[in-house]
Amino acid sequence: MAAQHIVSVSSQEEVADGLFLLRFRSKQIAQTSLPGQFVNIRTSDGFAPFLRRPFSISRVDGELVEILFNIVGAGTRLLAEKRSGDTLDVLGPLGVSFGYRGDFDTALIVAGGLGVAPFPLLSSWLQREEKQVVSFIGARSAYQLYRLHLRNPQYATDDGSTGAKGTVVELLARYLDNHRVTKPRIFGCGPTRMLQALSDFAQKNNMECELSLEGDMACGIGLCQGCPVERVSGHNGQKKYALVCTEGPAFQCRDIILS
Amino acid sequence: MAAQHIVSVSSQEEVADGLFLLRFRSKQIAQTSLPGQFVNIRTSDGFAPFLRRPFSISRVDGELVEILFNIVGAGTRLLAEKRSGDTLDVLGPLGVSFGYRGDFDTALIVAGGLGVAPFPLLSSWLQREEKQVVSFIGARSAYQLYRLHLRNPQYATDDGSTGAKGTVVELLARYLDNHRVTKPRIFGCGPTRMLQALSDFAQKNNMECELSLEGDMACGIGLCQGCPVERVSGHNGQKKYALVCTEGPAFQCRDIILS
Amino acid sequence: MAKQSFKLRDVEFNNRVLAASGTFGYGDEVKHLVDVNRLGGIVTKSLSWKPRDGNAPRRIAETPAGMLNSIGLANIGVHNFIDEKLPYLRQLQTTIVANIAASSVQEYCDVLSLLDTQDGVDAFEINVSCPNVKEGGLSFGTNCEMVREITAQLRALTKKPLILKLTPNVTHISEFARAVEEAGADAVSVINTLIGMAVDIKTRKPKLSTVTGGLSGPAIKPIALAKVYEVAQAVKIPVIGIGGISTLEDALEFLLVGASAVQVGSINFVDPTAGPAIAEGLAAYADKNGLHDVGQLVGAMDSNIEFSVLQSWL
Amino acid sequence: MAKQSFKLRDVEFNNRVLAASGTFGYGDEVKHLVDVNRLGGIVTKSLSWKPRDGNAPRRIAETPAGMLNSIGLANIGVHNFIDEKLPYLRQLQTTIVANIAASSVQEYCDVLSLLDTQDGVDAFEINVSCPNVKEGGLSFGTNCEMVREITAQLRALTKKPLILKLTPNVTHISEFARAVEEAGADAVSVINTLIGMAVDIKTRKPKLSTVTGGLSGPAIKPIALAKVYEVAQAVKIPVIGIGGISTLEDALEFLLVGASAVQVGSINFVDPTAGPAIAEGLAAYADKNGLHDVGQLVGAMDSNIEFSVLQSWL
Ligand SMILES: Cc1cc2nc3c(=O)[nH]c(=O)nc-3n(C[C@H](O)[C@H](O)[C@H](O)COP(=O)(O)OP(=O)(O)OC[C@H]3O[C@@H](n4cnc5c(N)ncnc54)[C@H](O)[C@@H]3O)c2cc1C
Ligand SMILES: Cc1cc2nc3c(=O)[nH]c(=O)nc-3n(C[C@H](O)[C@H](O)[C@H](O)COP(=O)(O)OP(=O)(O)OC[C@H]3O[C@@H](n4cnc5c(N)ncnc54)[C@H](O)[C@@H]3O)c2cc1C
Numbered sequence A, B: 001m002a003a004q005h006i007v008s009v010s011s012q013e014e015v016a017d018g019l020f021l022l023r024f025r026s027k028q029i030a031q032t033s034l035p036g037q038f039v040n041i042r043t044s045d046g047f048a049p050f051l052r053r054p055f056s057i058s059r060v061d062g063e064l065v066e067i068l069f070n071i072v073g074a075g076t077r078l079l080a081e082k083r084s085g086d087t088l089d090v091l092g093p094l095g096v097s098f099g100y101r102g103d104f105d106t107a108l109i110v111a112g113g114l115g116v117a118p119f120p121l122l123s124s125w126l127q128r129e130e131k132q133v134v135s136f137i138g139a140r141s142a143y144q145l146y147r148l149h150l151r152n153p154q155y156a157t158d159d160g161s162t163g164a165k166g167t168v169v170e171l172l173a174r175y176l177d178n179h180r181v182t183k184p185r186i187f188g189c190g191p192t193r194m195l196q197a198l199s200d201f202a203q204k205n206n207m208e209c210e211l212s213l214e215g216d217m218a219c220g221i222g223l224c225q226g227c228p229v230e231r232v233s234g235h236n237g238q239k240k241y242a243l244v245c246t247e248g249p250a251f252q253c254r255d256i257i258l259s
Numbered sequence C, D: 001m002a003k004q005s006f007k008l009r010d011v012e013f014n015n016r017v018l019a020a021s022g023t024f025g026y027g028d029e030v031k032h033l034v035d036v037n038r039l040g041g042i043v044t045k046s047l048s049w050k051p052r053d054g055n056a057p058r059r060i061a062e063t064p065a066g067m068l069n070s071i072g073l074a075n076i077g078v079h080n081f082i083d084e085k086l087p088y089l090r091q092l093q094t095t096i097v098a099n100i101a102a103s104s105v106q107e108y109c110d111v112l113s114l115l116d117t118q119d120g121v122d123a124f125e126i127n128v129s130c131p132n133v134k135e136g137g138l139s140f141g142t143n144c145e146m147v148r149e150i151t152a153q154l155r156a157l158t159k160k161p162l163i164l165k166l167t168p169n170v171t172h173i174s175e176f177a178r179a180v181e182e183a184g185a186d187a188v189s190v191i192n193t194l195i196g197m198a199v200d201i202k203t204r205k206p207k208l209s210t211v212t213g214g215l216s217g218p219a220i221k222p223i224a225l226a227k228v229y230e231v232a233q234a235v236k237i238p239v240i241g242i243g244g245i246s247t248l249e250d251a252l253e254f255l256l257v258g259a260s261a262v263q264v265g266s267i268n269f270v271d272p273t274a275g276p277a278i279a280e281g282l283a284a285y286a287d288k289n290g291l292h293d294v295g296q297l298v299g300a301m302d303s304n305i306e307f308s309v310l311q312s313w314l
């Protein structure tokens, strides 16, 4: 269950150019995290920045929790400066997990850029559930790809410097043309434009598809109403918006309208 | 002449409990600083805190400049975290120096608490001028006293844990009762209450006395008018206030009214 | 141990630190993270007659030491509140203040009348920073006579404590405070958010879907403190101080300038335990300073300058 | 290289970044630290007829991402300005805007008339955030008719660009902007400081000797941006944006919402080279974006929502 933890950083690595892997020790978070959930981290004990920063729980290793991030602004810059032994104020695990259980045989993981973050954890859970997993990983160029704990990884880069040239959704489409997959379920995370393309593809081929969203968040715990995503009208009652932090970040693509 | 310098920290030591000595390399500041002048340091490249923080130039050693400080709030806390190799944005040297030259034989240095900061530099200049120097150093208790580069140091602590028990001004008075001092000039720096007592003592015994003041500053360079000290009316033209940053921090005690 | 509680009419608050409207949901979202009974009270998200979806994304933008929001008063509506939230709130040991928003004077009256009959609703806070549809969406809160009128009508409908929450986006907030005091309000909450905006340089679009939004957080604390001081000098009814309060020191500043209680808002998003921590800090501070009642700090600022000259020669 | 200069009447400014009044002294204090000719202009400290000592200490208090000041318009007076400062300013290659403060309409007129005859004074900015002695010290700036009157009288006295600097401490700043536009002002500067205060917990005294003071710095940027947007939508004369501008991005935000130029204030205390750096940043940004004139950014925000609805449902 979500709680506020003062944890100690156990390691900080720049695993690829501009891509940071931070590990912190938290038995509770490690043991209770479900794939697709996130933590909300206070990057400064002052007010610069004021708000916490949300990060997907990328992987769990014993009592260690891993997050994967790149430097966007003030908060991630401060986070990248954390060193082993520093303490961190972490709220989590938060949010609704991916549907890693249930009626499907093959998980098709589709990640764009930093969207890979939540999938190492998902893969390990899919493994326990004895699901087939194929991972499609897209990035702007090779330097951003770092070998993750993902099964059957297929790579796509905008410049073709690694794997196929083009988008990861095109890569997925080609794969499905050439391979027979039984009872697939797509799991997607990445930039909105990519999620949009993935959602269109999945619905056109009416495949099950879950997307993990990133919206601006003030609280991450349902207090501020600041993180709405539009629902497909009529669907799930008549509320127009769902909250990404408490009703997501993982959603069925057919339930939501990406903007 | 005052300039904005991006300097590199060369060392940071906690020389006494809660007392920090930071050294940075700046040929220009080292070579142009006069005793009593200060530097205005940006402790964060963000806005927390927003304003620079002023510190007396404590000592100069080749191209190294030393400041001595204790942790008061956010700015000094950040400053204490600086490590060798970190860069620092420093404006200086700023302000008007002590009257280290001129018609006196014996310099009586009177420092309360962190007021010791500017005196190592002053002492070295007095040495060149071949002045006699006696240093009176007061602190709340022994742990705050750290052996400075001061000549003929006499100590006073509130609790008597080191040197005489009582205030540093009492210590000075006793010293003058028992010693014959020719053509003295007092140089004082410390908490306002102590400066007040010192000023009263000097004027009662009409001795020359210069005080270095610490007022809140926004800019340190005469732009904001934020650092006034009241003048003795009539004195030095009819302006009611002087600016501590550009007309001080060193003042003749008879020219100003401490509040 | 110093007395912490205070009263509005016959309603007692455990202590002088409440959770501000819209920053603590309906009190149940964080029950696992914080013991809400350690708060002096919980002010609910603003409730309107019908559920409100709220504004389109983007609703939040961070700013230096603060944040902008344009939630659009998204709320479940007063009926769902009574059915889904009140049963939980009713059994808490803290005071429940229902905050009401509306787009017409009638709607204010309807929502309050319905809630007034509900056991578990201890007091009302009226959010007048809402658009008056009759006036083409201009905020009720910037029209002094309108705020007086709302107060008078609501006063006639309830014997429970009636708190008017004032907007800072006016020239003389004390005029509004006097008006609601005359119209029978039991207290005023000062302040709601300040109008602000931010632009995304990359897209050249406003960061918020509504262009402007409400600024809150530590950045506005000095403004809020001045408004609370102005109001506390102008009226006799208690003032509840709000605006950027994040630490014990912040809360002390507000009490010293004349706030009888405070509300913590945006800081809840960063640390939902801030409210109880501040409440306990106040009690400890009072003890350390030999006070028998935290209330002795209210208006205890040491100053002989009254407000009138305060706008001079900035 | 994109065009950087802009004009008010026939007075040309090198670029669209000026140093704000009271944050850059008289331009000579920092001549060794920064090449002031790289600024679009220098707005002087407010000048009154007689020298003013200013307020007693303490005049400055830091706040989250900002600062409070109660300098009290300490200045050397218009005569000393002409004798001691103007000779230096006159020979600069940047535009000199004399900012005027006064405690009566007559004093505004006297100071302006005297300066109008002076070679080297290129334009005027009128600070109306001053107490009107006739009105018991209430600020001119919060009285719309008074601001209109001051503008009209000063307009009659000068052919040089006349800029009215508005206070944000009013309900509808656009009413004031319209009034001064009608009265003949060539431009408006938006905004002056917001009223704020801070209390020293240890002494329980206000941090500033005047209790309240003016809040400035990054903390107020979102408020200033909203005020500039409101005014730019309301008037046709140029708007000069002021408030917390510290970086190129900040300046871009103000241009995008409709500011024709900006002034940098408090950031000068932290980095007196910020103004020129921002000016050069704007030129580089324009080039990178294929603009032939920085002015093409003015009002270029991509939004179709006009101001009226902006106060809704915060
Ligand atoms: C549920 C969730 C999971 C996330 N997981 C990861 C992850 O595993 N790895 C990773 O690198 N990033 C992740 N992000 C994005 C990450 O939170 C932002 O990159 C980060 O907040 C940027 O903060 P900053 O201060 O460095 O940047 P700034 O630009 O200074 O942030 C300014 C504001 O924008 C918000 N913001 C900026 N970018 C984003 C974004 N993409 N999504 C949400 N808010 C944003 C910040 O919260 C802040 O309020 C996730 C976001 C969400 C909502
Ligand atoms: C000319 C001059 C020389 C100084 N020399 C030294 C020195 O050599 N060593 C040293 O330890 N301190 C010195 N000080 C005091 C030092 O500047 C403050 O301790 C420091 O600014 C505190 O900053 P902070 O953020 O840690 O504390 P905070 O309390 O967070 O500072 C808050 C605000 O108060 C101001 N402030 C707080 N205390 C003081 C003070 N005593 N004087 C002036 N402004 C203050 C800060 O500038 C800031 O604006 C000097 C001050 C001046 C004016």
Ligand SMILES: Cc1cc2nc3c(=O)[nH]c(=O)nc-3n(C[C@H](O)[C@H](O)[C@H](O)COP(=O)(O)O)c2cc1C
Binding pocket: A224, A226, C020, C021, C022, C023, C045, C046, C069, C071, C073, C099, C126, C127, C165, C191, C192, C193, C215, C216, C217, C218, C220, C242, C243, C244, C245, C263, C264, C265, C266, C267, D314
């Ligand atoms: C996200 C958010 C939502 C808010 N919603 C409401 C609301 O529904 N009703 C209300 O009266 N005030 C609302 N407020 C205003 C707060 O109650 C408070 O008055 C304001 O945020 C200033 O306090 P702070 O700086 O501590 O946040 C909201 C504030 C925020 C930040």
Ligand SMILES: Cc1cc2nc3c(=O)[nH]c(=O)nc-3n(C[C@H](O)[C@H](O)[C@H](O)COP(=O)(O)O)c2cc1C
Binding pocket: B224, B226, C314, D020, D021, D022, D023, D045, D046, D069, D071, D073, D099, D127, D165, D191, D192, D193, D214, D215, D216, D217, D218, D220, D242, D243, D244, D245, D263, D264, D265, D266, D267
């Ligand atoms: C210390 C200080 C002194 C100021 N003095 C004046 C003044 O004399 N006249 C004036 O019109 N504005 C004065 N201002 C207001 C600024 O010009 C500017 O409008 C305000 O600070 C907002 O801009 P900023 O946030 O960039 O500082 C002063 C501001 C500060 C901080």
Ligand code: FES
Binding pocket: A216, A217, A218, A219, A220, A221, A222, A223, A224, A225, A226, A227, A243, A244, A245, A246
């Ligand atoms: S981030 Fe606050 S409700 Fe989702």
Ligand code: FES
Binding pocket: B216, B217, B218, B219, B220, B221, B222, B223, B224, B225, B226, B227, B243, B244, B245, B246
């Ligand atoms: S600190 Fe700005 S003038 Fe002295």
